[in-house]
Amino acid sequence: MEESRRKFFKGIVVAAGTTALASTAKVSAATERPRGDADHRWGMVVDLRKCIGCQACTVACHMENDVPIGKFRTIVSNYEIKIGNKTRSVVLPRLCNHCEDPACIPVCPVKATYQRDDGIVVVDNSRCVGCAYCVQACPYDARFINPETNTADKCTFCVHRVEAGLLPACVETCVGGARMFGDLKDPQSQVSKLIEKFPTEGLRPEMKTRPQVYYIGLDKHFNSKVEGTPSLWKREEALGEEKES
Amino acid sequence: MSSSRRNFIKRATLVSAASAFGFGYSHTASQMLKSALGDKKPADPIFGNAPKPEFSVDLKTGKLQLNPEQTVAYTMCMGCSTICGVRVRIDKKTQKVLRVTGNPYHVLSSEPFLPYQTSVRDSFQALSRYQEKGLLARSTACGRGNAVLDKLTNPDRVKVPLKRVGPRGSGMWAPISFEQLVEEVVEGGDLFSEGHVDGLRAIRDIKTPIDPAQPEFGPKSNQLAFMAPFMDGRLRFAARFAKLSFGTVNFTGHRSYCTLSMRSGYAALLGDWKKQPHLKPDFVNSEFLMFIGTAPGNAGNPFKRQGKLVAQARSEGKLKYVVIDPVLTNSDNLAAAERSSWIPIKPNTDGALVMGMIRWILEKQRFDEKFLTQPGPAAAKVAGEASWSNATHLVIVDPDHPRHGHFLRTSDLDPKQPLRKGKPAPAMVIDMASSKAEAFNRAGPATLFFQGKVQTKDGKDIAVKTSMSILKEEADKYSLEEYADICGIPADTIVGLAREFTSHGKLAAVDTHGGTMGSNGFYNAFAIVMLNALVGNLNWKGGTSIGGGRFKEIAPGPRYNLKKFPGKVKPRGLGLGRNHFPYEKSVEYRRKVAAGKNPYPTQAPWYPLSPAMSSEFLTSGLNGYPYRLKALILWSSNPLYGIAGMNTQVHEKLADPKQLPLIISVDPFINESNVYADYIVPDSVLYESWGWGSAWGGNLTRVSTARWPVIEPDIAKTAEGVPIEMEVFFIAVAKRMGLPGFGEGAIQDKDGNKYPLNRAEDFYLRAAANVAYFGGAVPDVSDEELSLSGVERIAERLRETLKPEEWRKVAYVYARGGRFENADQAYQGEWLKYRYKKPMQIYDEHLATARNSLTGKRYTGTPTWMGPKLSDGSSLDEAFPVKQWPFKVISTKSNLQSSHTIGLASLQQIHPKNAIAIHVDDAAELGVSTGDQIRVTTPGGSVVGAALVRNGIQQGVLSIEHGFGHRQLGARAYRIGNKLQKANRLSGYGVTINDLGFADPSRKGLSVLTDWVVGNVARQGLPARVERA
Amino acid sequence: MNSNIVDLISVTREVSWLSWGVQYFFLIGLSYGAFFLTLPAFVFGRKNMQKTGRLALLIAISCGIAAPVALVSDLHQPGRFYNFYLHFTPTSWMSWGSFFLPAYVVLLLVYAWFIYRPDLELQANNQSGMLARVSRLLAFGGNEAPAVIKMLGLMTLFAALLVATYTGSEMAVVRARPLWNGPMMPLLYLFTGLGGAAGLGLLLNRIIGDASESVSNQLSRFLVVFLSLTMLTVLLWMLTGLAGHSSSGMVLMRLATEYNPLLFTLLWLSICTLLPFLLIINKRQQTWWLSGFLSLTGAWLFRWSMFIDGQRIPKTGAGFNDYSIPLGTEGLLGIAGTLGLWLLLVIMITSFIPWQGSKQNTSV
């Protein structure tokens, strides 16, 4: 190898090494990760009677949070069900449940995903190694590996907006007014009042995660894995790609 | 094995192993390096790449803190024809739109919406979590509305004027300068080395008749047809050019292939065939609603408001509703339990269902008798009714009477009665008290059911019936069982619906829309909307409403007259749709009669009742009946995609410049229609345009939505530095041609002072002044609001264009995204504030006395049941027997698509393509399951797509969502100059449903199947068969 | 399939543990499987198993080195693997694994080194030049140390068991994936790892060894045992599923009948477990290498099926998600890469280290 090339490579290695070290140092220095305020417990109530399946929430989330095409922090599933001789439409907004006992957190090998004191489960994308263990562990398919950041990604309850005194993007654009967001610790909040007034349920109780997204009007056929004719959705079409045949 | 061979193998293995390793791990290695170098690191460890919020609100004090890098501006959405008010969040530096949601002042985006006097600052605060206000005042955009901002940056956008360089439709274009564009389209010449082409100047002749022998066709200027989209806020500008200045009658929007059937049904009910007003339920206060052929929450207009109100009313309010539709959509919702339900129906049979209901309602006397017996406004007032009807009016039923089919008027009894010119004498009723025939406006409550004779002054008997009696006769034509059999809804369900509908007083209503777009659409729609008359709900709180209307802008307004100008042309002559003109008055008719020939049938149907119909422009212009077209302007419309069967019918002829010598399109995209254009003029998109929109209905208060460029349009500019858009183009054309209404002195204020119309702002800002001053002026904007609302960006233009006392008021309006009447103005006691004044018509005289030009037969004046038909009134099912065509295809709008959502990845990722929905039993018979490819064939063509096997569909029906399967709009490649614009598969996925449309065999030449009375394009109920593909 | 419910709009999730993960589980399974096969010779002193033991050791170390490299590649942020060591998380099997795995590999290498040292010394004496010098250095005296080897073997055994436990448990604890969730996963990884290792031994015995009959006999006997254990476990698993006792078993039955029957039932169960079993008990020696190959393939397919197909079963939706193996590094190329690395290692070891012991070494 000629001298200059050797130097070049050596340069890269050294540079890589130092940046790696530097970022390591930075990560370990940044032990004070944002933890939120333990006086609040953020949660959501989805009044299914009011959802019209318009997917405004889905798209708003995509726009607000720069979610890559084909990946979803939230999606509104849409079914039909025949009960007796009546067929009905069913809509079901899905997102991270910011579980009280999240399945995603204990498996994370580097504590990149954690629960803030206000209940919001977040991923520190500067630490996440992208092992996708949390993706496997979440029973709600709420997580994915973001192909742009190569780290785990999911709903943050739009914590950046919440902290600015605003509402999550999906909530503020919810056409039917189905998505309600607020402080579950505050008995005067609208979410608390709704939970007080109506029977509510979380998804997949059998997973024992204690989800903090509550549904009004959830039918028993849909609170766990939904068995039926699967949708025709194809990833390559969603991405506008032609399927290699 | 020899050791050398062994060594060789070993070495070869080594080399391949090493390279496999090297390649296999290359990505890992580069990932490692990348992450070490911090490449593509998200902006924030937790928030990722989410942009900083537009503002923040202190939850203790409510204090608003702005983000100086962003602007929030209130303008108008164009994600579908609902045109809601929205708030657009813009990155100031990059001028990129980051996100879009609703405008909290706007009735179409919020319920409740903010009082108009709310400051912009408070409007922002109202969206926040401060006191949880945002949850209440949430102002939304729908899925499409959230996504459409990507249209702005769509890589397929046309940004410079294009001239075709290959054959028409080849997709080969050359960019040209604006000045060349204007010169060529005006002056014509040998533009494409294919021979001489007349320019607009040559075509605009408003004196010489097209055919001196048939003067009713009007002047040669009618040989320019102009297809516009809809009242998107800019249509009246285009109309000013096309109709009032150029002088063609052939200018209109897309109504005839959107929802002419429903509009006509209401035109008959409300007695206004010209404006075709329509009603919407007062969702908030209604107790029972029937949606027949419209799908609130899934589609419908106003999409979002309707969806929201239905969702709210079924959960918090008192509303119960049924949706009658061959397909189950998101209008229904399981969680709403028995508050909502879906009843499947066979396509095109709504008339049977409703006539069944009407039969039962009349039989059981469950109609609103008090309302129906009021023969006129005076009686209604006494009775405390908010409207009245012609149910008691007498119709002449003697077939030999010269005025057979008309209302009996006082002049019929006394021929010598002096008449006011142009005003018919009053119709007559049987006054209940006196049992005598009396003028409707003088009588008290009148007899509802009457058939008998009325004597004239000179002692002759005239056989008459009340409107209501005629309706009853029509309803009694079939038994309930027969009706049930026709529509596939059991008789007791029909009775149940009728009972429920008549159990809520005036707090029940029916709504309809696109589901009636079949070949018998008019009578189905007329029957459906008649139900509203039977409960007398018009103008009532909880009933039906004509809508709050708008603040008159492009009108003779309080500040400027934007309707009148010196030299204004009144376009005249027969439109290409042979509409609004009875065939019996034509030269053709008289000539045939004179020659002793049967004047019927004509080559193509005439539509004496209908307004201009753009769906007939192409076929008529190419058929040369009534006359040929010389030029076509397509602005933001796409008839070849939107009209069932049109593409198959006309695309070859459109590709031939001899058939239609000049096609100009003004459009930001290349769509299925303007791909045949000779020139494409770029246009602004969404939030880049000026305009004045409103609501179609569903608003009980006045609404005017400001459409204004909240960002700089990303389009090439003229030599003067103005971005090239629709208005700029027509101003330039008009000025070059010396047409009236444009240029210096084209606009007058109320004092007669003249102002120029040289830029779009000259027009729309003066319209804004009309809005700002209508019925009392709004306050002046403060400097703070100017900056908060982003109106600062256009403030200079306001100041330049408007009078000193005007501009701050206009800015106040723009700062709020329009002008809106406060919600407390909706009602006056139990009545609506905005009430329709004319009667509800049980019987429509115009309809009853009009004739079908193919048969010469008269139409029926009340709702009646008729099956799907060809234009000559013969049965569609006989022409295409069920044996051969056992299925009916209908189209259901996708809740995620509209024709204005184009190649939007953020939407299509959710639902990339449509499928062909088929009933489980039908699928079982065919042996197909969900996902299998099936082929649907109609008399006009066939399509292949994935089967979607559902319970939620009527047996024998195939339903295909509209809005997919584009051939253009990015789905194919174009060559522009020497640049290749690549195809993107996004808009191309799925089935093109309108390929299934077909020509009407009872017509000659090119045609598509239409309703046989009013001519709306039939997209529902096309006969079909299906097989595995 | 319940046709009363039709999913009209839903999106599916992508597989996020990629083929790299399959390769890791495959290689590490082969490694610890093979390591167990070295124990009779080097820890329990069975002289007649020396040859088999040496072959197994070659497999154990080559796979043991290749495995972690594949593992790091399965991370979407491989450059951040150091975070494992900065943020130990006792609740995460993966975190534990990040300690077990290197411990195992290091111990394995030391164990192997002690076994190879005398032979390296011999090689140093018999060769000249660079190879001799390096061998001498590596031999570090080259004295025989059976006690040390025994002790190291036991320590490695402990580490290997930890690795076997953690790899299986990592999946077994995932409640969200019922197929994985249960005790069968660690057991089957172990048995199929052993079976794969024995199978690979049978193959290598023919390709780079001297086709020794005794090795072949010993390995095939082992293989029969491992295959039987595998089949019994799967049978048990299926039965609990059929009886509705285990949701994991129930999902397995769906995998075998509904979701991906081709791969699971036909390929894996019959061809890769039953067929090699039958071939061996049939005593037709010529076909044993085929048994070896099939069982090796079976070990891979089992992992592929659990890993990839397991992720194709949606958690909330119906059906079975699409997956076609990508051609690039996230798929075929990645698989080729790990195999390339492994081959490279085998060639290097066999070229420079007297892996077959002193006798063979001197006789060449």
Ligand SMILES: Nc1nc2c(c(=O)[nH]1)N[C@H]1C(S)=C(S)[C@@H](COP(=O)(O)OP(=O)(O)OC[C@H]3O[C@@H](n4cnc5c(=O)[nH]c(N)nc54)[C@H](O)[C@@H]3O)O[C@H]1N2
């Ligand atoms: N999501 C969405 N919303 C939209 C639009 C859009 O493109 N997408 N476009 C807007 C426009 S321009 C319009 S005009 C409105 C139209 O709004 P709608 O009228 O509500 O929508 P359509 O889909 O045209 O038709 C309504 C329903 O009629 C059903 N139908 C078809 N044939 C029959 C029949 O014979 N009888 C009965 N009873 N029902 C039948 C269809 O299945 C469909 O669900 O929507 C507006 N809103």
Ligand SMILES: Nc1nc2c(c(=O)[nH]1)N[C@H]1C(S)=C(S)[C@@H](COP(=O)(O)OP(=O)(O)OC[C@H]3O[C@@H](n4cnc5c(=O)[nH]c(N)nc54)[C@H](O)[C@@H]3O)O[C@H]1N2
């Ligand atoms: N089978 C079937 N056919 C249908 C329907 C159906 O439900 N089923 N729906 C019918 C109905 S209700 C209607 S209203 C018609 C609609 O049909 P049309 O009114 O003919 O046209 P659109 O398809 O709305 O096309 C509008 C064009 O405007 C352009 N455009 C898009 N966005 C913008 C923009 O932001 N600015 C400007 N300047 N131009 C833009 C694009 O070129 C687009 O093609 O289709 C009808 N056709």
Ligand code: SF4
């Ligand atoms: S829903 Fe999934 S990702 Fe969200 S907290 Fe619960 S387990 Fe974790």
Ligand code: SF4
């Ligand atoms: S992907 Fe990231 S957040 Fe998830 S478990 Fe792995 S390191 Fe933790």
Ligand code: SF4
């Ligand atoms: S809260 Fe924010 S991140 Fe979560 S689903 Fe809604 S928009 Fe997306």
Ligand code: SF4
């Ligand atoms: S925005 Fe609201 S109404 Fe629309 S789909 Fe989402 S949750 Fe449902």
Ligand code: SF4
């Ligand atoms: S309803 Fe139409 S206009 Fe309103 S936000 Fe949605 S797409 Fe835009």
Ligand SMILES: [Mo]
């Ligand atoms: Mo429409």
